[in-house]
Amino acid sequence: MKRRSVLLGGAALALTGLTSVGRGPAQAADTTAGRLSIWLGYGETAPAFKAALPAFKALYPNVEVELLSFDLHEYEAKLSVAVPTGNGPDILTLHDYIFPHYYDGDALDDVPADLAKVVDDPKIIDPVFKDVCSRDGKPWGVPWWKGSRAFFYNVDHFKEAGLDGPPKTLKEMWDYSEKLTKKAPDGTITRAGITLRLTEGSGGLQKFSDHYYASTGHQILEAGPKPGTVRVTLKDKDNLEAGTKLLLDYVAHLHGPKKVDDWALKHDTQGFANGLASMLFREDWAVAFIRKNGPDVKFATAPLPRDKAWGNFHLVEILSVNKTSKMKKPAWDLIRLLQEQQYLDIVLQQSGWVPLRMDRDFSAFLSKNPEYKAFLEPTPGYQAYLEPPNVAYVEATARTGDVILAGFRDASLLDNPEGAKAVLFKAYDTAANILKRSGIFAP
Amino acid sequence: MSDVILPPQPSSLPARLARGWARMKRNHIGFVICALGPVLALFVVIRIYPIAETIRLSFYDYHITRRSNPFVGLGNYAYLFEDGPFHEALVNTILFSMLAVVATLLLALACAILLRSIEKAAPIYELLFYIPVVTPWVPASVIWKWIFDPTFGALNYALSFFGVARLGWLQDPTLILFALVAVSVWKMVGYFVVIFGVGLRAIPEELLEAADLDGATAWRKLTRIVLPLMRPIILFSVVTCTIINFNVFAPVYVLTASSQGAPAYDFKVLVGEIYSNGFVYYHMGYAGAQCVVLLLFVMSLLIVQFLAFREKK
Numbered sequence: 118m119k120r121r122s123v124l125l126g127g128a129a130l131a132l133t134g135l136t137s138v139g140r141g142p143a144q145a146a147d148t149t150a151g152r153l154s155i156w157l158g159y160g161e162t163a164p165a166f167k168a169a170l171p172a173f174k175a176l177y178p179n180v181e182v183e184l185l186s187f188d189l190h191e192y193e194a195k196l197s198v199a200v201p202t203g204n205g206p207d208i209l210t211l212h213d214y215i216f217p218h219y220y221d222g223d224a225l226d227d228v229p230a231d232l233a234k235v236v237d238d239p240k241i242i243d244p245v246f247k248d249v250c251s252r253d254g255k256p257w258g259v260p261w262w263k264g265s266r267a268f269f270y271n272v273d274h275f276k277e278a279g280l281d282g283p284p285k286t287l288k289e290m291w292d293y294s295e296k297l298t299k300k301a302p303d304g305t306i307t308r309a310g311i312t313l314r315l316t317e318g319s320g321g322l323q324k325f326s327d328h329y330y331a332s333t334g335h336q337i338l339e340a341g342p343k344p345g346t347v348r349v350t351l352k353d354k355d356n357l358e359a360g361t362k363l364l365l366d367y368v369a370h371l372h373g374p375k376k377v378d379d380w381a382l383k384h385d386t387q388g389f390a391n392g393l394a395s396m397l398f399r400e401d402w403a404v405a406f407i408r409k410n411g412p413d414v415k416f417a418t419a420p421l422p423r424d425k426a427w428g429n430f431h432l433v434e435i436l437s438v439n440k441t442s443k444m445k446k447p448a449w450d451l452i453r454l455l456q457e458q459q460y461l462d463i464v465l466q467q468s469g470w471v472p473l474r475m476d477r478d479f480s481a482f483l484s485k486n487p488e489y490k491a492f493l494e495p496t497p498g499y500q501a502y503l504e505p506p507n508v509a510y511v512e513a514t515a516r517t518g519d520v521i522l523a524g525f526r527d528a529s530l531l532d533n534p535e536g537a538k539a540v541l542f543k544a545y546d547t548a549a550n551i552l553k554r555s556g557i558f559a560p
Numbered sequence: 561m562s563d564v565i566l567p568p569q570p571s572s573l574p575a576r577l578a579r580g581w582a583r584m585k586r587n588h589i590g591f592v593i594c595a596l597g598p599v600l601a602l603f604v605v606i607r608i609y610p611i612a613e614t615i616r617l618s619f620y621d622y623h624i625t626r627r628s629n630p631f632v633g634l635g636n637y638a639y640l641f642e643d644g645p646f647h648e649a650l651v652n653t654i655l656f657s658m659l660a661v662v663a664t665l666l667l668a669l670a671c672a673i674l675l676r677s678i679e680k681a682a683p684i685y686e687l688l689f690y691i692p693v694v695t696p697w698v699p700a701s702v703i704w705k706w707i708f709d710p711t712f713g714a715l716n717y718a719l720s721f722f723g724v725a726r727l728g729w730l731q732d733p734t735l736i737l738f739a740l741v742a743v744s745v746w747k748m749v750g751y752f753v754v755i756f757g758v759g760l761r762a763i764p765e766e767l768l769e770a771a772d773l774d775g776a777t778a779w780r781k782l783t784r785i786v787l788p789l790m791r792p793i794i795l796f797s798v799v800t801c802t803i804i805n806f807n808v809f810a811p812v813y814v815l816t817a818s819s820q821g822a823p824a825y826d827f828k829v830l831v832g833e834i835y836s837n838g839f840v841y842y843h844m845g846y847a848g849a850q851c852v853v854l855l856l857f858v859m860s861l862l863i864v865q866f867l868a869f870r871e872k873k
Contacts, residue, residue, distance in 0.1 A: 194839035197624045218625040218842065305725060316731065317823045381728030383711035385823075393711060508626075512841040516645065519826065526733070547644075554639075 150179035153444045153451065154206040158193060159434065160186030161402065161468035162210075162262070168463050169454045177447050193511075200224050200439060207442040208451065211258060213249045213433040213503055214510040217345075221508060225257045226438040229449050232259055235456070241476050245501050250435045258437035259452055262461075262470040264400045265431045265501070266327060267491035268422065269407070272415040274308075274395035283396075283419035287331055290396070290422045291366055294377040297395035310377035312384055312394035313367065315525055318518030319511065325367070325521050327398060327421055327430055330502070332359040334426035338513060338548065340505035341559025347507045347552050348559040351545040357538065359425070364524055364537040372528040380526075390414060400432075401469035404488045418491035420499050428500035434470070465489075509555040513548050520544040611855070614848045622845035629845070636849035646850065649828035656737060656829065657805040660744040664801055665794075667745060668752030673782075675753070676760050686757060689750030697747070701814035704743045705730070708815070730815055730824030740827065743811050748804065752797050759793035760786070795869035799862055806858050807831055830854050 157163055163186050170182055185206075187195060193215055199205040201222060211219060219225055228236065236242050236256040246260040270283050278297050284290040294310030301307050314324035326337050333356045341348045350356050370377045382393060389397040390411030397403070398421060407414060421429055436455065438448045454460065461472035465482055471492050472479070483493050504510055524530060524540035552558035584591045618636055622629040640646055671689065675682040692700065707714050708729035716726055729739040763786060771781050787794070809831035816824040830850065838847030 190840060194835075197839060197842055201625055222625040222627060224625070303725070316825055318826060320823070379728075380731040380825075381710045381726050383709070384731075388711075391711070509841075512843075515836075515840075519645070 146175065147177050147447070148179065149177055149444070149447055151444055152181045152183055153177075153208070153447050154183045155185070155208045155210070155451075156192060156196065156206040157184070157186035157210055158189040158196075158212065159210070159468065159470070162434070162464055162470065164467045165455060165460045165463040166451075169451065169457075169460050172454055173447075173451050176450060180444065180447050182451075200441075203441045205439050205441070207439055207444045207448045209258075209437040209439055210261075211250075211435045211437055213435065213506055216250055216258070216435055216437075217506045217508050217510075219437070220252055220257055224440050226440045226442065226445055226449075228256050228258065228437075232256075232449065232453065236260065242473055243475065243501070245503065246431075246433050246473050249433055249503055249506055250437075258435035259456070260473045261434045261436050261455065262464055262468075262472050263431045263433050264402070264470050265429050265492060266324075266398050266400050266421060267418040267429075268420065269389060269397040269399060269403065269416055269418055271389070271392065271395045272417055274392075278395075283417070284422050287328060287363075287366075287422050287424045291370060291375075291377075294370060294396060295375055298377040306376065306379045306382055308392070309379065309382055309388065309394040311370075311396040312382075312388045313371070313378050313525075314385065315371070315378070315380055315522060316384070318515040318522060320518070321522045321525075322514045322518030323430065324398060325363075325518075328363055328424075329356075329360055330428055330430070331422060331424040331426055332363050336502065336504065337517070337544075338505060338507075338510075341557075343559065345507065346557045346559035347505050347509070347513075349545050349548045349552070351541050351548075357541060360541050361534050361537045364521070364540060365530065365532070365534060367525055368527070368530045368537070369532075371525055373531050389416075401471060401489070401492045403469075404486075404492075405469050408488075416488065418488055420491055420496050426500070427498060428502050431501050431503050433473070433503065507552075507555075507557050509551050509557060513551045516551055517544050517548040520547050614851050616848075617845050618848035618852050620845040622843075622848070624842045624844050626842075632845070636846045637853075639846065640849060640853060645828055646833055649830050649833040652737070652828055653806060653808070653830045656740060656744075656808060657802060659737070659741045660748075660805045660808075661798065661801045663741060664745045664748050665752060665797055668749045668797075669756050671749070671753045672756035672760055673786075675757060682757065686750070686754050689753045691750065692747045693750045695747070697810035698814055700747060701743065701811045704739075704746075704811075705815050708739055733825050733827070736816070736825050736827045740808075740812060740815065743815070744805060744808065747811075748801065752801065755793060755797055756790070759790045763789050791869055795865065798865050798869065802861055802865065803858060806854070806861075809835065 155166060157166075163184060166182075166184050173182065174180075186192075196205060196209070196215075197218065200209070200219060201224070205224075209219060209225070233256050236247050236250075236259055239247075242260055246263060247256060250256050250258040250260055268283055274297055275282070278293075280293055280296065284293045290311065296310065297308070298306060298310035299308035314321045322337065329335070329337055333350070335350045335353070335356055337350060338347050339350055340346070351360055369375050371379075378394075382388060383391055384394075386397065386399055386403045386406050387410070388394040389399075389403075390407045392411065392414055404418070407416060420427070436452045438445055438452070442448055456474060458477050461474060461477050462479070462482065464470055464472055465479060469489070469492075471489075479493060483489055504514075507513075520540065520543050524537070524544075527536070527540070530536045530540065549558055584594065619631060619633060620629050621632045621635070671685075675685055678685075706712075710716060710726055710728045710731060713729070715729065716724075719727070727735060729735050767785055767789075768781060771785055776784070808829055812827055812829050812832055813835075816827055831854070834847045834850045834854070837843045837850060
C-alpha cells in the first residue's frame with residue numbers, strides 16, 4: 118500500500134469559472150482568503166481532489182489550495198508531528214487505525230450537522246463504517262472510501278491446471294496451490310501456487326488474520342468489553358486449535374514436499390503481475406497495479422475463501438477537519454463536494470478504492486471493469502469487518518506479525534503442533550504486552 | 561608662559577574603532593567569543609539543545625498525539641531490557657557496523673596502496689571510486705534493490721552462470737546482512753580511498769627508499785613504516801566509518817521497505833527502531849531513551865578507538 122510520490126497542486130490550478138456544485142455547498146462565492154492545506158497518505162486519490170478544485174474555487178475564489186501527497190508511513194509520521202503543534206493540514210485524511218490518535222488528542226473539528234446526518238444514515242453509509250469514526254454517539258469525520266481484500270487468480274494458470282474457478286474454502290485454496298505450483302527439475306519453485314505474505318510484520322499479520330478469521334470467526338485483535346480496549350483472541354481454546362492448524366498449514370506449504378511458495382521468488386502483487394504466482398489475496402489497488410505491470414496477465418477476483426466463517430477485512434479513509442484550522446468552513450465545503458458522484462467516480466477509477474456512499478451508482482464502472490467484481494458487488498453472507506480502532510494498532514500488528522512471520526520461516530514446525538502453539542503463545546504475549554503498555558488491554 | 565590645559569577632545573569614530581580592535585586583540589577571550597560566538601550559539605541551538613531535549617524526553621512517557629505525558633523516571637530505560645526488537649536491532653547494528661567498517665577500510669587501504677603504484681592515473685581512479693560517495697543514499701539503494709531482486713536481479717543472473725541457485729538477498733534474514741554491508745562498502749569505500757591516499761602521499765619517500773636499501777619486504781614496509789605513520793589517518797577513518805555505519809538507516813529503509821507488496825526481510829537496526837518507536841508508534845519518550853543509549857554506545861566505542869589508536873610516546 119505504499120506509494121512514493123509527491124504531488125503539488127492547487128496553486129496552479131486554473132479557475133474555470135463558476136461551476137455547479139449540485140446539492141452540496143452554498144452557491145454564493147465566499148470572500149474568505151487564505152490557503153487550504155490537504156495532505157494525503159494515499160496519493161492515488163489526489164485526482165479526485167484536483168477535479169473538485171474548479172468547483173471549490175468557484176465558491177472560494179480567494180482560497181488557494183495546497184495538495185501534497187506522501188508515502189503512507191511518511192504521511193503518518195509527518196501528521197503525527199504537525200497536528201499536535203498546530204501546524205498540520207486543514208483537511209485530515211485519516212485511515213481508521215490512526216483515527217483514534219487524533220480523536221484522543223482532541224484534534225478534530227465538529228462535523229457540521231448536515232454531514233453528520235449523512236454519516237448517521239444507514240441507507241447512505243453502512244453503520245460498520247460509521248462506527249469507526251464515531252465517539253459518544255456522534256461522528257468526527259466523514260468515511261469516504263474503503264479498501265478491502267479479495268482473492269486474485271490467474272485465469273490462464275487455472276485453465277492450464279484444469280481448475281474451473283477460484284477456491285471456495287481454505288482447504289481448496291491449499292489444494293489448488295499445490296496443483297498450480299511449478300518446479301524446476303532441481304525442485305526450485307519457478308511459479309508459486311499462491312504468493313503468501315511472508316515479510317513485513319504488519320502486512321504479514323493482516324493477511325494471516327484473513328485466514329485466521331475464516332478459520333475461527335474471530336479477528337486476532339478484537340474490541341474488548343470496555344470502549345477503546347482490545348483483547349487478543351489467540352489463546353481462546355477453539356481459536357488456539359484452529360490457529361495452530363492454520364499455522365501448520367502455512368509451514369507445510371512453505372517447507373517440505375507440499376511447498377508452494379518461496380521467499381526467493383518475486384513476491385506478492387509484483388510476483389502475481391509477473392506471472393510468477395497463480396493466486397494472491399490483496400486490496401483493491403492491486404487491480405490497477407496488475408493491469409499496469411502485467412498487461413498480459415489475465416486475472417479475475419473473487420471473495421476470500423471461507424472455512425468456519427466467511428468475511429472480509431476493510432480499511433476506511435475518513436475525512437476530518439483539523440480543530441486548529443483557520444479554514445474550517447472551506448474545508449467542510451470541499452469535503453461536501455467530494456461526496457458528489459463525479460468525484461467519487463474518479464476515486465474509484467483512479468485508485469480502485471471503493472467509495473462508501475451507498476446512494477451513489479457505480480454499476481457503469483463495474484460493467485467496464487469486471488475485475489472489481491469482488492470489491493463492488495455485495496455478497497450475501499460475506500461479513501465486512503474492521504480492526505478495532507485503538508492507539509496501539511500499528512505497533513501491535515507489526516510486532517505480533519514479526520512473531521508469526523518468524524514462525525513461517527521455522528521448518529522445525531513441520532507437523533509440530535506444540536511448536537506451532539508456542540509461536541501463537543509468543544504472539545499472544547507480544548500483542549498483550551503492547552496493549553498493556555498502552556493501557557488498553559482487555560483480558 | 562603658563563601651560564594651557566585643553567579639555568579632552570572627543571575622539572573620532574575610526575579612532576575609537578581602532579582602539580576597540582586593539583583592545584580586543586589584547587583581550588583574546590573577547591576576540592574568541594566574538595569570532596566563535598555566533599557559530600557556537602548555532603551549534604548549541606542545532607546540536608546541544610536537541611540532545612538535551614531528547615535526554616529530558618527519555619524520562620517521560622511522551623506520546624506525540626496524547627494530551628497526558630507523565631514522568632516515568634527510568635521506566636523507558638528499564639523497558640529497553642525487555643524489548644526484543646531493540647535487542648535484535650542492537651545485535652544487527654553491531655554486526656553490520658563491524659563487518660562494514662572492517663571491509664570498507666581494508667578495501668580502501670588496499671586500493672589506496674595499489675593506486676600509489678600508478679601515481680599518474682590515481683586521480684582518475686579516485687574520482688571513479690568517489691562517484692558512489694556523492695550519489696544520494698536513496699537512489700543508490702533503489703538501484704541496489706534492482707540488483708538484488710531475487711528473480712530479475714543482475715546479481716542472481718550473474719551467479720547463475722556459476723551454478724549458484726536463486727538467492728533471496730533481501731528476503732533471507734542471513735543474506736540481507738551481507739547485502740547491506742556490500743551496499744555500504746560500495747558507497748563509502750571511495751571516500752576512504754581518498755583519505756588513505758592523502759595519508760600515503762604524506763609518508764616521506766626517503767623512509768621507504770631507506771627500507772628498500774635495507775632489503776625490507778613489502779609487508780615489513782607496510783607494517784613497520786606505512787601503518788605506524790598513518791595511525792592518525794587510520795584513527796580518523798575508523799572513527800568516521802564507525803559513526804556512519806552505526807547510524808545506518810536510509811539504505812536499510814529503502815532496501816527493505818515495502819514497494820507495492822514486494823517487501824524484503826525486516827532487518828532491524830537501531831536508528832530504524834528509533835524511527836519506528838518515535839514516528840510510527842508515537843512513543844517519543846521511549847525513542848528518546850533509545851537515542852541516549854545509541855549516543856552512549858557510539859561514544860564508548862569512540863573512546864575505546866581513541867585509546868587503541870593513540871600515539872605512543
